[in-house]
Amino acid sequence: MNVINAKQKMADFFRRDLWEIDILSLGRYKSFAVRSLRLLNVAISEFAEGQLTLRAMSLVYTTLLAIVPVLAISFSVLKAFGMHNEVIEPFLLKFLAPLGNKGEEITFRIIDFVENMKVGVLGSLGLGMLIYTVVSAIQKIEKSFNTIWRIRRTRSLARRFSDYVSVILIGPVLIFSAIGLTASLMNASIVQKIVSIEPFGTLFYFAIEKSPYLIVCAAFTFLYIFIPNTKVKFRSALVGGILAGILWETAGWAFASFVVKSTRYAAIYSGFAILIMFMIWLYLSWLILLAGAQVSFYHQYPHFLTAKKDAFGLSNRLRERLAFLIMYLIGYNYYHDKQPWTYESIAGHLELPVDPVCDVLALLKRNALVIETGDDPPGYVPARDIETIKLKDILDTVRVAEKGPLSIERRGASIAGVDDVIKSLDNAYDKTLGERVLKDIVLSNQMT
Secondary structure, three states: OHHHHHHHHHHHHHHOHHHHOOHHHOOHHHHHHHHHHHHHHHHHHHHHHOHHHHHHHHHHHHHHHHHHHHHHHHHHHHHOOOOHHHHHHHHHHHHOHHHOHHHHHHHHHHHHHHHHOOHHHOHHHHHHHHHHHHHHHHHHHHHHHHHHOOOOOOOOHHHHHHHHHHHHHHHHHHHHHHHHHHHHHHHOHHHHHHHOOOOHHHHHHHHHHHHHHHHHHHHHHHHHHHOOOOOOOHHHHHHHHHHHHHHHHHHHHHHHHHHHOOHHHHHHHOOHHHHHHHHHHHHHHHHHHHHHHHHHHHHHOHHHOOOOHHHHOOOHHHHHHHHHHHHHHHHHHHHOOOOOEEHHHHHHHHOOOHHHHHHHHHHHHHOOOEEEOOOOOOEEEEOOOOOOOEHHHHHHHHHOOOOHHHHHHHHOOOOHHHHHHHHHHHHHHHHHHOOOEHHHHHHHOOOO
16 A cells, blocks of 8 residues: 555655746756656656657668768768778768677678769769758758757758768768777877876776766767757757766667577578668667757756647747747847847747747748748847837737638637627727837837
């Protein structure tokens, strides 16, 4: 009976009590502990819903299709430096190390596929299709990250090619340069003298021993900053990168132990055992990467750590407030001849995810209150002079999203008492806002 009561109390704590704690009244360490428990609670609940696992499984399929084209492009770049085997092969061996001897076999097979793919003889059409396959695969990865970050707007086609292909082409060169620089530093006489002095020598070799963790954490951090189509703060990306890096290294150690003890699977699946193990490891890697992205999102927007999933939706009251805030920001910069706001800068200033900001901006644009500039990403300016934009028009934009539903309202049932209430509300709004325009609130407030 006591065990049942203890389980019930724990369940009540994570379901209700944890979210009622006022973090502002707690000390630094206690507030950190409460935030960590909330993050753990939300992460487990979202993992249980299966969205992360579904995305991870879809990315496994994407990886199988794109791994050879991606490596082929990188391989062709590194081949010019004579470093194709010194970079790609160690990278694959490190990634597939948890598979043991099977990882080495898969690495050699992939390298063999890549070497047999002659990029130079593909022709213009073949090279174009190769690049399209790579860009399309990375686009699917970006879509998974954007879903976690509540972003609906994707990169333009031009930005996809420029961003993705530049990373694929320049990334190997940077890795090659880093390897060369590291080797030069290791052989430098001044470094050898510093290493001979304690405790610098011990610290140096300790850093070398832990460098795999640092490299993996840095790689994850870079992905969390680069892939989502929004501005990710370095600190938030770093938190997710460190957590994902530690999880990935730990999962690699655990998976390696699993592979050693899984000889029975080789007997059951025969030659397919290698492929199955490879796909399982890909799945775990993508799952860890997406989980780290989710941690980065919640770290950047901690006020979205809530007990209820639907708390991400905006209520009508918050939508109205957001519309006035966005119009004020756009009108203020326009009136004071400042740089136009983008959807990313608005979201960052208001500390909100991009998704709800883009939704309200779309409503304002549809109702001819704002227009986009030709920049990429576009900036936003008032569609007409702020002296002619009535506050009532802004309110009507979010209260009646489109003109179409009005006809549905007229066809709906009409009850005199209800109609009187709605009419009274409309009259109250008209009386309160009157003839006030956007310029009134722009001039009455100085933005910091």
